Amino acid sequence: MGNEFRVDREMVVGAYTELVRQMSAKRIRRLAEHLRSRELSLNQYSILNIVHYEEGCSSIQLANRLQLKAASITYLVDSLEKRKLVTRVENPEDRRSHTIHLTEEGLELVCVxxxxxxxxxxxxxxxxxxxxxxxxxxxxxxxxxxxxxxxx
Amino acid sequence: MGNEFRVDREMVVGAYTELVRQMSAKRIRRLAEHLRSRELSLNQYSILNIVHYEEGCSSIQLANRLQLKAASITYLVDSLEKRKLVTRVENPEDRRSHTIHLTEEGLELVCVxxxxxxxxxxxxxxxxxxxxxxxxxxxxxxxxxxxxxxxx
DNA sequence: TATTGTTATACTCTATAACTATA
DNA sequence: TATAGTTATAGAGTATAACAATA
CATH class of the missing domain: 1.20.5 (Single alpha-helices involved in coiled-coils or other helix-helix interfaces)
Structure with a gap:
């Protein structure tokens, strides 16, 4: 009998698009729940996340990754520092710059x-x-x- | 010879989790780009999207779907109405309520x-x-x- | 001069509370 | 009384511009 059923790229693209839509929806919903219950904005969370995976990160790097202005990063990192979720550590190689690190408490909030x-x-x-x-x-x-x- | 390679649910869960992470990242990046270039916030876009698929929608429905307060919906719909992306139409069955509809221009922005x-x-x-x-x-x-x- | 980051300020978004109009 | 929605107001988050310190 063979396989007369033909799958073309168009079909795969369609199925993929729809699948991503549904998979993402589930994931985004869980993330949103996590953030609401921890009183974190999405960008605050993203900072924790990036700082975690980069194992320390400068303001400029965060601004690039999050597509925010440096002033906004200052504001957000201030808010996280007040909650003791991150610390700013002087960068010995460039005294203008700080490296932002996760605290123990911050680490606990990173994992959804x-x-x-x-x-x-x-x-x-x-x-x-x-x-x-x-x-x-x-x-x-x-x-x-x-x-x-x-x-x- | 057979298939000695055993796939268990744990492996599938792991692969699925990682896949969703990557697929979502791509999709979210494209959406963010779309919104930035159209000067739409995520919630403004969500309203256009919901109104589109529901073919008209009340404030209360939007507040439930987006988990926002009614006052915030008023603010957002005002902002969209000023840009002529949606219109409020009186609901003949309940004179307290309005149905929000997409305009032609709004429709153009819905599709990423x-x-x-x-x-x-x-x-x-x-x-x-x-x-x-x-x-x-x-x-x-x-x-x-x-x-x-x-x-x- | 250029770069990293902060401060001052204004605008957008969201929540709370008080309100109007209708059910 | 209860519900749908608006208005007034306050607080969070973001952008712009001017600035200080360092490269």
Whole structure:
């Protein structure tokens, strides 16, 4: 019989677009919940996140990453410093500049709890073959389609 | 020979989490760009979006969907009405209430251009077999894992 | 001179509370 | 009384411009 069913790139693009829309919606909802309950704005959270993954970061770097003006970064870092979530440390190599670091308390807010049970639940209905297909497909997307993406 | 390589749910959850992170990052970046260039805030855009898909919508509905107070909706809708992106129409069934509709100009801003060329480019390296596997996997996720999600 | 970052100020967005009009 | 929405006001977040300290 063979496979008369033809999948073309147009179909894949359509399916991908719709999938990203749905997957993102779920993820964004969980993040929003996390931020509301911790009384963090999105940009405050992003600063914690970037500082965490960069293991220390200057104002200028934050301004570039977040597409905000330096003055806004000063305001936001002030607000985080008051809550003892970050500290400014002098940069010995350039005395104009400070490096922003996470405190222990800041570190605790960076991780959005994944709700592991819910994640597991998502894949509950899948059999072993389906799990394997999915896993291969996801690895394929990451290696051949998403390319150099690496955002924290 | 068989397939000795075992994929378990833990691996699938891990791969899925990472994939969503990367896919969302790309999508969010494009949306942010769209909004910046159109001088729309995220909530202004969300209002256009909801009003579009609901084909007209009351303030209360918007407040619920966006988790904002009624006064904030008034402010945002005012700002959109001044730019002639939406109109308030009296609701004949309840004279306290207005229905918010998109104008032609508003409609133009709702669609975030998908950058079709870039999307196509993403799947450029895939052969026919890979395209088919991907397509099936994406349909599988939507039908068996994401469930009832339907967000606009 | 150029760069890093802060301060002063104004504008946008959001919440709270008091209010109007209608149900 | 309750509900849909607005107005007035205060506080958070962001941008612009002027500035200080350092490169």
């Amino acid at each position: 709890p994944e709700n592991h049970a819910e994640m597991f639940g998502m894949f509950e209905q899948l059999g072993q073959d389906e799990l394997e297909m999915l896993y291969l497909a996801m690895r394929l997307i990451r290696s051949k389609c998403l390319g150099e993406e690496q955002e924290h | 251009p998908e950058n079709h060329a870039e999307m196509f480019g993403m799947f450029e390296q895939l052969g026919q077999d890979e395209l088919e596997m991907l397509y099936l996997a994406m349909r599988l996720i939507r039908s068996k894992c994401l469930g009832e999600e339907q967000e606009h």
